[in-house]
Amino acid sequence: MIKAGIIGATGYAGGELVRILLAHKDVEIKWYGSRSYIDKKYSSVYQNMFQLVEDVCRDDNLEALADQVDVIFTATPQGFCASLINEKILSKAKVIDLSADFRIKNVKIYEEWYKIEHKAPQFIEEAVYGLPEINREKIKGARLIANPGCYPTCSTLSIYPLLKEGLIDPDTIIIDAKSGTSGAGRGAKVDNLYCEVNENIKAYGVAGHRHTPEIEEQLGYAAGKEILLNFTPHLVPMNRGILITAYASLKKDVSYEEVKAAYDKYYEKEQFVRVLDKDVCPQTKWVEGSNYVDVNFKIDPRTHRIIMMGAMDNLVKGAAGQAVQNMNLLFGLPENEGLNLVPMFP
Ligand SMILES: NC(=O)C1=CN([C@@H]2O[C@H](COP(=O)(O)OP(=O)(O)OC[C@H]3O[C@@H](n4cnc5c(N)ncnc54)[C@H](OP(=O)(O)O)[C@@H]3O)[C@@H](O)[C@H]2O)C=CC1
Ligand SMILES: CC(=O)N[C@@H](CCC(=O)OP(=O)(O)O)C(=O)O
Numbered sequence: 001m002i003k004a005g006i007i008g009a010t011g012y013a014g015g016e017l018v019r020i021l022l023a024h025k026d027v028e029i030k031w032y033g034s035r036s037y038i039d040k041k042y043s044s045v046y047q048n049m050f051q052l053v054e055d056v057c058r059d060d061n062l063e064a065l066a067d068q069v070d071v072i073f074t075a076t077p078q079g080f081c082a083s084l085i086n087e088k089i090l091s092k093a094k095v096i097d098l099s100a101d102f103r104i105k106n107v108k109i110y111e112e113w114y115k116i117e118h119k120a121p122q123f124i125e126e127a128v129y130g131l132p133e134i135n136r137e138k139i140k141g142a143r144l145i146a147n148p149g150c151y152p153t154c155s156t157l158s159i160y161p162l163l164k165e166g167l168i169d170p171d172t173i174i175i176d177a178k179s180g181t182s183g184a185g186r187g188a189k190v191d192n193l194y195c196e197v198n199e200n201i202k203a204y205g206v207a208g209h210r211h212t213p214e215i216e217e218q219l220g221y222a223a224g225k226e227i228l229l230n231f232t233p234h235l236v237p238m239n240r241g242i243l244i245t246a247y248a249s250l251k252k253d254v255s256y257e258e259v260k261a262a263y264d265k266y267y268e269k270e271q272f273v274r275v276l277d278k279d280v281c282p283q284t285k286w287v288e289g290s291n292y293v294d295v296n297f298k299i300d301p302r303t304h305r306i307i308m309m310g311a312m313d314n315l316v317k318g319a320a321g322q323a324v325q326n327m328n329l330l331f332g333l334p335e336n337e338g339l340n341l342v343p344m345f346p
Contacts, residue, residue: 002331005031005065005093008075010045010057012182013098016320017073018042022052024324024338026331029053030069033060066092071327074098075319082120090123090143094330096323102127102146103214113210129218130326132335133157133270139329147326148218150318151177151211151233154242156218157273158295158310163222165262168248168306170223174230175215175246180238180284183314197237209233240315241284246308250299259297259306267295271336272317272325282311289313290343291321291336316341 004021008014009032021027032042034057041056043049060080065072066089074081075098082101089095104110107121118124128142129135131153139145148156155175162168178201184192191197191204212231220227256278267273274294276282282294293312300307312318321339328335 001028002026002071002327003028003030003069004071004073004327005029005033005069006073006075007031007033007060007062007065007080008073008098009042010034010037010186011075012186012315013319014073014075015046015186016315017075017323018046018049018053020316020320020324020338020341026333026337027327029055031065032057033065034058035060062089069093071096071330073323078114079116079119082118082123085120085123085144094143094145094327096130096145096147096326096330097127098147098319098323100146100149100210100214102144103129103148103152104217106217109213113213130322131156131218132322132325132329133267133273134160134218136329139326140332142330145323145326145330147319147323149211149214150179150183150242150312150314151209151231151244152214152218153318153322154244154293154310154312155215155231155246156222157293158244158308159219159246159248160222161262161266162248162259162297162306162308163219164266167251167254167259167262169251170219170225170227170248172249172305173219173227173246174248175232175244177231177233177242177244178236179233179242179314180236180240182240183242183318184235191235197235199237201234201236203232203234206232238284240288240313242310242312242314242318243282243284244308244310246310247305248308249305254299254306256299259299263295263297272339282309284311284313285343285345287311287313287317287343288345289316290341291317291325291339292343293317
């Protein structure tokens with residue numbers, strides 16, 4: 001049995017990790033970390049866990065935890081993991097960080113976009129960006145995984161094959177994204193109150209969202225050069241789900257079959273990326289509660305542009321599901337163990 005500890009188990013991403021790991025046959029959760037609910041039963045925080053989890057929440061102490069578990073998930077705010085990680089911890093346990101602390105290789109860019117000083121830049125180079133469909137082999141041997149952001153996961157997977165195959169002009173990418181409110185976490189914020197979100201849709205972080213450099217970095221690797229793009233997220237009145245609609249100019253005339261072949265080249269064998277049938281647009285409802293990313297595209301011959309689309313559950317493939325996928329790779333388990341979650345509908 002793999003012993004797991006979750007720091008930030010009381011948040012939305014941590015809660016989803018608990019839900020997935022409880023059904024994972026090779027994992028035992030040893031530590032439900034929290035700062036606000038110390039010594040309170042975990043199931044009193046999340047009543048859906050009544051009679052399923054008897055443990056109480058424990059203080060966030062990464063060093064003490066590393067002595068007791070094989071893997072630590074940090075589902076905590078930006079800066080937390082970097083402020084505590086050290087060589088001793090990494091020599092004892094694998095760490096999968098769900099925050100952005102180790103996602104961006106250039107520390108200056110991290111500090112500029114996150115407005116915090118990075119407390120452990122010495123581990124940035126070593127950390128592996130945990131997008132299994134692209135970095136599978138590197139993930140297997142890692143000690144520290146930078147679990148990708150929700151928007152970056154959906155955006156990168158939707159666009160990656162076309163950049164790799166040189167079908168689109170990397171300097172023309174525009175990503176329009178939408179997220180359900182759980183993406184903003186469980187902490188109380190005025191912007192996420194019912195009356196603010198219900199019956200409403202709004203853009204936020206326009207021309208400045210912190211996921212922009214993460215997406216640019218990952219798509220830059222695919223393009224083989226640095227790229228700049230426009231990324232505009234929107235908050236929509238639903239609990240879960242991310243939908244991205246991305247636009248780029250085509251570099252040459254292409255047929256549906258050529259573009260489909262590019263997607264198939266990278267995803268045909270990938271269980272969690274579903275390239276939908278022709279003319280079917282991805283919808284968040286069709287992936288809810290699952291680890292799937294549904295992708296598709298449409299060529300617009302009139303404007304000589306292509307529209308790339310992706311849908312995903314921000315808490316599963318966008319956070320906890322992907323973290324478990326990474327854990328499976330780190331421990332040599334089948335990559336889909338505990339992740340054969342059938343999407344719920346309606
Ligand atoms: N929500 C999502 O869709 C996604 C989230 N993520 C990332 O996962 C991480 C958690 O996000 P999310 O679950 O949404 O956030 P929440 O606000 O829902 O949860 C935050 C968690 O962190 C704990 N926490 C808060 N402040 C501190 C602190 N100073 N020190 C230690 N622990 C603290 C909280 O515990 P308590 O209050 O009990 O002390 C809580 O368990 C973030 O880095 C986020 O960016 C990544 C992808 C998607
Ligand atoms: C709706 C909403 O607020 N979403 C969050 C992103 C989700 C998240 O937690 O970000 P990471 O994937 O980087 O961890 C945001 O825009 O900041």
